[in-house]
Every structure is written in structure tokens, then in C-alpha cells.
Amino acid sequence: DQQVKQNSPSLSVQEGRISILNCDYTNSMFDYFLWYKKYPAEGPTFLISISSIKDKNEDGRFTVFLNKSAKHLSLHIVPSQPGDSAVYFCAASYLTGNQFYFGTGTSLTVIP
């Protein structure tokens, strides 16, 4: 059973605009969440993370928001750039654990 879900397989955004990628999870015990970016023919690259004690974490153009009551997190990319075009995976884990649960990914296309 998929514990982490990304319901939008794809998203297209104009360059310079905001990209918002969404992720939902079912297990309220997860306390650490990550976003990975994956280019074709490469492995996923860690992008940004957030622990459940926070509701927002920023790193440059990337911000992750966590809504624990809704079991929902989102990744905001502002401004979007063509180089951001990739597949983005959301993952959840237990902060002290070794297992990670991935969503199916959202393919982002940033149109120049």
C-alpha cells in the first residue's frame, strides 16, 4: 500500500513563475520528509528536507511546507528555471529510522 502519494504525474510551468509540487502521506508517525530531484539516466539527488517539528524550510529558491494535520507537504520553486525540469520525488521516513518511503514522482517541465 502506497504510504506516500504524488497525485500529479506531471506539471508544466512558465519560466519565472512558481512551481508547486504536492505530496500526501498516510502514516502520521512519519517525522522526516525529503524531496529529491531526478534527471533522466541519473540517480535521485537530495534537494531539501523538513522535520515534523517545523512547518517550513527554505533553501534558496526552494521551500518545503509541511501541514501535519492534513498529512500534506509541498515544494515551492520560485522562480522556476528551465534547469529545474526534472522528476521530483517526495519521500517520508522516521527520523531515527533507516527506511524511506517514496512517492511515484512528478515530472516538472519549465517552459522558457
Add this chain to the structure above:
Amino acid sequence: DAMVIQNPRYQVTQFGKPVTLSCSQTLNHNVMYWYQQKSSQAPKLLFHYYDKDFNNEADTPDNFQSRRPNTSFCFLDIRSPGLGDTAMYLCATKGDSSTNTQYFGPGTRLTVL
């Protein structure tokens, strides 16, 4: 640069012919993972090692085996590949730290003919 390396990047094998994929890391991380990822699907954890302790996922087929001879290397052995084993195989590592983050290799794309 510290990194996770996978070899080969592309592998083609015949149905039923054993194949071994390798992963090495220079991060000195004590956890190593093998994932299988098929097109448009989430990476599926096959197993992971915490140091030498092997942790198999309940739904990983017996056809998939792993070896970790030392901290740096981990191997995935597929004893009798089937057509359904065609996929990207990703190796990842994680260290013991306050940042619970995995680092992935570039993957091996396996095609079973």
C-alpha cells in the same frame, strides 16, 4: 569527491542468466540500500544493510540476493532474471547523523531479453 558509484551503468542480460550489479561508496556510510525502479513508479526498496546486518523487505523475491563484503561495497545478485526484472536499480547510502538523508548513485539500467 565523496560519492556513490554504480557499475555498470547499463546491463543487458538473457532471460535466466545470472547478473551482478555493483555499488561502491566513498562516504563511509554505514547504511547501504538497493532499490528497484520501474518506469513511472516509486523506487521500491529491495533490502538494506546496516553495517553487516542485512534487512530484507518482505516482498523482495528470493531471486534477488545481496552481499556487502566491506563498508565500501555492496552487490546485487539476480540469480535468474525474468523479463519483469527489467528496471533501473538504484544504490543509496546513509550515514548515522542528525540529517536523515540518503545519497543515491546514478543507477544501473538492466534490460532482460
